[in-house]
Amino acid sequence: MENKSVIHHAVLMLLFITWWENIYCNGLKVDPPEDIVVVDPGHLGHLEITWSPPSNLINMTQCQKRYQLEYFNTYQDSWTAIRTTQRSYSAQFDLMKDVRVRLYTVLSGACTNGTTVKSESYSELVQKPPSTGVVGTEVKDFSCVFYNMENMECKWKRNPKLSAAAQQNLYLWHKKLKRVEECPKYIISRGIRIGCNFSGKALPEFTDINLCLNGSSPHGSLKPTFISLQTQNQVKPGTTERLHLQTGPNAQLQIHWERPAGNVPAHCLEWEVEHDKEEPDGKTELKQILTKQTSLNLQLVHDSERNCVRVRSKVNKYCADSTFWSEWSRAICHPERKEPALEPEWDKVQVYICIAFATSAIVLLSLCVVTILKTRRSRDEKGPDSRHFSTLCLG
Ligand SMILES: *[C@@H]1O[C@H](CO)[C@@H](O)[C@H](O)[C@H]1NC(C)=O
Ligand SMILES: *[C@@H]1O[C@H](CO)[C@@H](O)[C@H](O)[C@H]1NC(C)=O
Ligand SMILES: *[C@@H]1O[C@H](CO)[C@@H](O)[C@H](O)[C@H]1NC(C)=O
Ligand SMILES: *[C@@H]1O[C@H](CO)[C@@H](O)[C@H](O)[C@H]1NC(C)=O
Numbered sequence: 001m002e003n004k005s006v007i008h009h010a011v012l013m014l015l016f017i018t019w020w021e022n023i024y025c026n027g028l029k030v031d032p033p034e035d036i037v038v039v040d041p042g043h044l045g046h047l048e049i050t051w052s053p054p055s056n057l058i059n060m061t062q063c064q065k066r067y068q069l070e071y072f073n074t075y076q077d078s079w080t081a082i083r084t085t086q087r088s089y090s091a092q093f094d095l096m097k098d099v100r101v102r103l104y105t106v107l108s109g110a111c112t113n114g115t116t117v118k119s120e121s122y123s124e125l126v127q128k129p130p131s132t133g134v135v136g137t138e139v140k141d142f143s144c145v146f147y148n149m150e151n152m153e154c155k156w157k158r159n160p161k162l163s164a165a166a167q168q169n170l171y172l173w174h175k176k177l178k179r180v181e182e183c184p185k186y187i188i189s190r191g192i193r194i195g196c197n198f199s200g201k202a203l204p205e206f207t208d209i210n211l212c213l214n215g216s217s218p219h220g221s222l223k224p225t226f227i228s229l230q231t232q233n234q235v236k237p238g239t240t241e242r243l244h245l246q247t248g249p250n251a252q253l254q255i256h257w258e259r260p261a262g263n264v265p266a267h268c269l270e271w272e273v274e275h276d277k278e279e280p281d282g283k284t285e286l287k288q289i290l291t292k293q294t295s296l297n298l299q300l301v302h303d304s305e306r307n308c309v310r311v312r313s314k315v316n317k318y319c320a321d322s323t324f325w326s327e328w329s330r331a332i333c334h335p336e337r338k339e340p341a342l343e344p345e346w347d348k349v350q351v352y353i354c355i356a357f358a359t360s361a362i363v364l365l366s367l368c369v370v371t372i373l374k375t376r377r378s379r380d381e382k383g384p385d386s387r388h389f390s391t392l393c394l395g
Contacts, residue, residue: 030117031056033067033103036125042180043173044210045095045226050088051103051123063111068118072100075228092208095226099127133223136161139168139213145324146231148238148262152203155187155195156213156225166217170196173210174203180212205232236324237269237313238262245309245332248297253334255309256295260326268319274328276308292316308333 031054039048053065066085073080074094082089083106093099102122108115137159144154154170170183170193187195203209209231214224238260248254255273259266270292277285279302289296298307310331315323 030054030105030107030119032105032119032121032123034123036101036103036123038099038101038125038127040095044171044180044212045093045228046090046173046208046210047093047099048088048090049101052087054105054119057105057107062109063107064109066106066108068104068106070102070104070122072098092210092228094228095212096129096224098129099125101125132221133214134217134220135223137166137217137222139225142213142225142227144211144227144229144234145236146203146234147236148260149231149235149264150262151200152198152231152234153187153195154198154211158192158194162222163217163219164192166215166222168193168213168215168222171212171214175207176204203231206230230321232315232320233322234324235264235315235320237264237315237326239327240311240313240329243309243311243329243332245307245334247300247334251300251303253298253300253307254295255298255311257311257329259294259313264315265319268315269313270316271311271313272325273309273311276331278306278308280304306333306335 033051033053034055035050035052037050039050041048049069049071051067053067057063057065064085066083067087068081068083069089070079070081071091071093072078074097075092080091102124104122105119107117139156139159142154142156144152146152156168158168170186171180172183173180183196183198184201185197185199186193187197207230208228211227211229212224213227215222240257240260242258243255244257245253245255257271259269270290271294273289273291273296275287275289275298277287279285298309300307308331310328312326312328314325
């Protein structure tokens with residue numbers, strides 16, 4: 001009982017302090033902004049938020065009015081807050097999810113006696129996504145790759161529930177475009193659209209590229225998918241073509257390579273070298289080495305070991321938030337012994353030889369069986385002389 005009343009008193013005390021602070025320390029209470037409106041100009045998720053100052057503030061001229069805008073960032077799954085003196089703000093939203101916006105008024109200057117006063121409460125707007133489209137028709141695994149910073153391609157997996165008659169369309173928008181544009185060249189597989197090739201169309205970097213994949217089917221319009229990305233985060237560098245290997249002084253193996261042709265700046269690339277070492281006794285060791293340089297020295301331990309290397313590249317963290325690894329280069333070996341590029345053909349030749357050998361063996365065996373049978377039959381008729389024949393065949 002006593003404990004409860006202590007807590008009770010503490011709570012009352014806190015409430016009193018808060019009230020005191022608001023009334024006497026700051027001397028001022030302020031209301032949150034009014035009339036929040038979220039406008040969709042049709043830019044696939046780039047929405048404009050507008051609001052009005054609280055009506056009881058309009059005549060306060062010696063006050064600096066600012067607004068604290070908080071919106072739920074569905075890409076980061078957290079609230080993002082900004083402060084602005086303007087009465088509008090544009091932000092990127094995922095149109096498949098709720099749009100949630102909160103606004104506070106923030107005052108400072110002479111009217112608040114030099115302190116900063118924020119409204120105790122906020123005004124909030126929650127906008128549900130429009131429930132358009134047949135349920136379960138969303139695409140799966142939408143991904144975009146910016147090959148060598150030259151050509152962007154986006155691909156998607158069609159929902160298996162989708163009828164063959166359904167047609168999908170991809171639209172894009174970014175700040176340099178006045179209005180939404182459709183994919184310039186669809187990638188078609190077995191008569192259906194599975195991707196979009198932007199075919200060298202210049203897409204700006206470090207700005208949101210908004211994409212919308214929607215479409216129609218005999219059962220109605222498809223559920224749209226919205227994606228927002230920045231091109232520099234989707235880069236897959238080209239494959240390294242020129243890779244050189246030579247022995248240097250002090251039993252060193254020197255590897256150097258040239259960056260692939262393309263638009264990825266040299267300082268944005270980092271490399272992974274895969275080193276495959278095979279010792280004479282057959283023991284192998286596989287190592288991956290990360291480097292920022294386009295050369296690497298390896299120390300050889302045995303004279304008779306065989307070393308193979310291949311490289312791949314990606315964009316480093318100073319140039320982008322994410323990246324794709326390039327394909328591996330062709331492997332080169334020291335000593336060369338056999339040309340790795342010829343390996344598959346070698347295998348084919350071997351397979352052909354084996355098949356030819358097996359075929360002739362079967363033919364020969366059948367001939368033998370036939371001959372044996374014939375000989376047996378003729379031996380039964382003539383005598384033991386022909387036994388020599390079958391021995392020859394089986395031997
Ligand atoms: C603001 O001032 C104008 C003229 O001085 C007055 O007519 C109006 O009622 C005032 N508004 C508020 C909200 O106090
Ligand atoms: C404003 O601040 C001054 C000095 O800090 C103080 O003397 C005065 O009482 C304050 N006025 C109000 C209205 O809070
Ligand atoms: C996309 O277009 C580029 C340039 O027109 C072409 O080189 C590339 O092969 C195309 N990709 C696909 C998957 O069609
Ligand atoms: C798909 O989106 C584009 C761009 O927003 C729009 O113009 C078009 O009408 C939509 N199509 C369907 C079938 O919803």
